[in-house]
Amino acid sequence: MAKIDSAYAYYASTYANKEVSRYDSHKKSDLRKIYNRIIKTNKESPLYKISNMSEAKKYAIDIKESSKAILNAVDSLSDKYADSSDSFQKKVAESSNEDAVGVRYVGDGSENKGADGFDIEVRQLAAPQVNTGSYLDSKALSFIPGSYSFDINTNASSYEFQFGVSTGETNGEVQDKLKRLINASGLGIEADIVHDDSGKAALQLTSMQTGLSETEDSLFSVAPSANAESISMMKQLGIDKVSSPAHNSDFSLNGTAHSSLSNTFTINNTFELTLKKPTTDTGAAAIGFKANSDAVADNVQTLVDAYNKMIDVADDYSVNDSADATRLLRDISSITKGSQSKLSYIGLMTDDDGKLTIDRDILAGALSPDRADDTFNTLTALKDAIGDKAKSVTVNPMNYVQKVVVAYKNPGHNFNTPYISSIYSGMMLDSYA
Template identity: 50%
Template sequence: YSFDLNTNTNSYEFQFSVDRKDSNADVQQKLMQLINHSKIGINASMVQNSKGDNALVLSSSQTGIADDEDYLFQILPDASPSSMHAMKLLGIDQIAQKAGNSSFVLNGKEHSSYSNSFMVNNQFNLTLNGISKDGSEATIDFKTDADAVADNVSRLANAYNEVIRIGHSYSDAQRPNKLVSDMSSVAKDYRNELEAMGLELDADNYLHIDRNLLYDAATAEDAQDNFAILNQFKDTLNSKAAEASIDPMNYVNKIIVAYKNPGHNFATPYITSIYSGMMLDRYC
């Protein structure tokens, strides 16, 4: 069997065969793999309803449609009766939802866009995440420098705290909290500078933010110096994280067994790379 898949720029012919033992789901699975492997900007997926019935859904990765376009893609069977019958059974030529542009009102004027993301006044990007309720509005404004700094510092502190949380959660499998020790040592080196900007280190090595102090630091005359310290702190954290990712075995309890040659005196073979002695004891 064969069918044509036409886009606004190209036309593709797909051929497939059906064995006697194939179920409808088997045929749909074949077509899904065939279309996805072709990488032509059409995504194929299988869906199932509450009754257990399967359907093959095709959708375009392109969004929006131009005024002179009738479709983003269409599917047509070839002229043979068998292919037309197969298309009727599969139903993949049926349109469940037509392509369309996003529609929105900005400053009282109606606009449309080919996608849900668009640029306003060539200054910043907006993304529509859903359909708003009738009469509801969203107000978009610029943040103050202090608010923007506070949000960025919060993300930095949250990322640091997540690493500390992971270190605590795996403390039984680690060399005595080496990950926590290495990462928190960076915060301790910058403790005085961080506390002056409203970032306090508690007994469990988590960072907490005092927004008032942080705002003061962001609006102070020496704000640039404060930013430089934060960048140094961030860069040092990145270096520590990179070291941990390069040699993660350095952060776990491990037993190294070396089978030495009794006739020769070699240095311990796993000193240079303990990964050469790793053995797989389970597969998940």
């Protein structure tokens, strides 16, 4: 288990905080297709040993994640209302004041193409609840040695915390202990240590949630256990007192007042807004869609960024120039090598590393009415080629790690093993090396 634990640790530290895309979810038919590709890969793959297990795990994870990013980019340009001729004309939202109000288009293409934008004025951001404890001398010994407990109650759950104070344990050590206990609980409350001007420290609790519904008085409450020792401890610690209550955002859309529990919300299932600061000093922010050429360039940039990320992954692991290590770089860069002249004609330039860059002026010219059809055909062909390669890479990342073949299967006489998901497409590498 130690080997696979290291793979999970690498995945968690590198990719756990990435933004989840709606294209990460699939229909049953999509999962069935993936399963069938895995079975086919397992049927044809030879038996081999991994040359460098530690690097192989990281490389396989990086390959899978970068290829998934490509597939998400391709899917985002191929919603159910778009055909191959207009997939790159997907709308792109913009805000006239990104510092105050961020915006992202989350529609699926079905809304009215002439849909108007709107103005938004932000008077107040939604805020979390904050409980700030008593400020104590960090080096003093204010807590009597013994066992204590208290409850933190949220609208969804309740958690009892039990802790002990040892002889000689300082206020700072007790506060730090409680900080770690609360942060490890997964209650949706973040604990931190704050200091005042005199250098004294207090334990501060902040809810990750913002806003209050009409039926809520608070987002969380802190209460000591009924015994005298815990009650006395809470009086000294002071984290049961609300220093800043939660409140909703306050804003206007085209002059009509609105509020929300969160600073991120959607309007008409089309715009996802993120309120960042009040617009009192700058005036209302205008929300709308970018011009067609800018929207196309942004959509192409989404695909190019995902493609270039895969090139980076392939390049990082091809330093030893072995056939296996450089195979991914060759396979990915070959997608554009055969069509460099067509791509450069519409503003997509290929550098020496195989990466793509966009010349927006050339691309804007290629979107003129007399050239638009050919331009979109070229872009669609590029999107499809990159997507097809990403599908292959995602299912069988082990095709690109350094390995030693032990035995080839008998061509034409092998068979499916449906009860083995796939030795070579899964992440449980230590079991099969």
